[in-house]
Amino acid sequence: MNCREVEKLVVPYIKDELTIDELDDFLEHVEDCDNCMEELEIHYMVDVGLRKLDQDDTVYDIVGDLQRKLESSAFRLQRFFTMQITKYAIGTLSSMALLVMILLQLRIWHQTGFLFF
Numbered sequence: 710m711n712c713r714e715v716e717k718l719v720v721p722y723i724k725d726e727l728t729i730d731e732l733d734d735f736l737e738h739v740e741d742c743d744n745c746m747e748e749l750e751i752h753y754m755v756d757v758g759l760r761k762l763d764q765d766d767t768v769y770d771i772v773g774d775l776q777r778k779l780e781s782s783a784f785r786l787q788r789f790f791t792m793q794i795t796k797y798a799i800g801t802l803s804s805m806a807l808l809v810m811i812l813l814q815l816r817i818w819h820q821t822g823f824l825f826f
């Protein structure tokens with residue numbers, strides 16, 4: 710994903726409208742690209758910051774808030790991929806269990822002379 714593509718995703722990101730794949734590429738890019746991180750900070754300040762300042766006039770920690778948002782996005786991604794891996798592992802284990810059951814059954818048939826090998 711290049712800077713122009715990331716720029717287009719900044720607003721959807723703030724609104725939590727990105728898909729998991731977009732989020733993955735987006736986070737990966739902003740982590741390494743200062744320009745896009747700056748872009749994100751500015752949009753975030755304008756979008757979220759002003760809205761919050763409207764609600765109350767206490768000092769509001771925008772950068773800290775964005776940091777937390779980025780962290781929770783990263784966490785969400787990690788959880789998603791962990792779930793994918795778990796699903797895959799369970800799938801693999803079930804197939805293996807099935808295979809073992811078939812082999813055991815074949816062995817029983819073999820021992821009882823049901824099969825000729």
Ligand SMILES: [Zn+2]
Nearest residue numbers: 712742744745
């Ligand atoms: Zn960039």
